[in-house]
Amino acid sequence: MEEKQTYRSGNLIILGIVLSIITYWLFxxxxxxxxxxxxxTYSGASAGIINLSISLTSLITGIFMVAAGNVSDNIGKVKVTYAGIILSIIGSLLIIITANPALLIIGRIVQGFSAAMLMPATISIINTIFTGDRRRSALSYWSIGAFGGTGFASLFAGTIATFISWQWIFIISIALSVLALFLLKDLKEVKTTKVESSRFDYLGLFIFIIIMSALSIFITQGEELGWTSGISIALIVITIVASIAFYFVERRIKEPFIDFSIFSNKAYIGTVTANFLLNTTVGSIALFNIYTQSELELTPFMSGLITLPYVVLILFTIRVGERSIKKYGAKRAIVVSPLILAVGVILLSLTFLGDTAYLISCLIGFALFGIGIGFFATPALDTAVSTTPPEKVGVASAIFKMASTLGAAFGLAIIISLYTALEGAMDVSTAAMIAFGLNVVAIIIGFLCAKFVIPDRAVE
Known part of the structure; x- marks a missing residue:
């Protein structure tokens, strides 16, 4: 294939991939x-059913993402991508074709499976068909689709639901999914060198699903269940026991569900750990909204406007982070990003300031949020996939994205729970400041992991 044709077809592939992943991150x-x-619309559904439908897609995605990454390594990344896009279309249709609450729940489950399949498979495709600067550019657009989609989801959803109808969100999603299928229709499966296994590790998959299900339910429902309740303790015990069993089972299998040799790669493990800890800042964003709306009496719209610098700057700085890899190496951006984020959270923690001064401080803080995450996104993702053997990129990228999901969930659970526990014992502004401070500690640990675990020349 000639270079000009390769470049054009590569752009169409990138566009198709971006359209496929925003079916989750935006829609x-x-x-x-x-x-x-x-x-x-679902007048017969209780508030509990609606709340379940809201959290269910992320829960399913987190549980099955690594399994889907493993499958993509084994049966083909392109096949899994096609399947993920088709499931997205089916899930959207189930949600909008009827007012039956059962189909709403099923549709959200299907959307969760779709996202779990698309994220690792599309990252693997990029890593397989692009190299060097072209790969980093493609990963930047992937990150823009993910982080940009998440940032604009609130504004987009509110606008469509207010001025048209919420169902149009998923009608548009279906249309873009069909376009993504068209753009990716000529994409060929690229074979990677892999020792054929006589049988799939179903036992490993089963144990891993138990681990992730128990852990995810504890994280997302722990506050409602009670962190020290019998059910919560049982979930922790199940997670620990199943994890130990998983380790020993996988060590005995020739072709395990998760090859633990991935974690012997210092660049990979350092990047994944930093990624997990930096994503705990989702808890600080949630705490900011709770504090400003309850104590400063801001409306949700006004709170959202203050976070706007985060969305705008992240879109600008993702490409800057990409370009910095060639000039300075990936590690520098990965190390600097936590420091920028830490300053951003410190500015959110200055609750002792007057209302106007505090909100100005938060505007600057959210700008630093966007810069920090933007600098981190592409260098971290590029390091994770480029330092992993091609035949393991699917599961490696899935673990990387799962770290993002779990980091966000842990951040939400721990920071909000600490704030809730402290506000009854002290001044509310002090409780918020301490909760923000805990997040700063987590980010600093992320900085130390990036600084001392990742080798200086992690990515060539």
């Missing part, structure tokens, strides 16, 4: 902001 995640509108 499926829009459900977080349209709960009341959805309940008006």
């Amino acid at each position: 499926a995640q829009a459900f977080l902001n349209i709960g009341p509108h959805v309940q008006e």
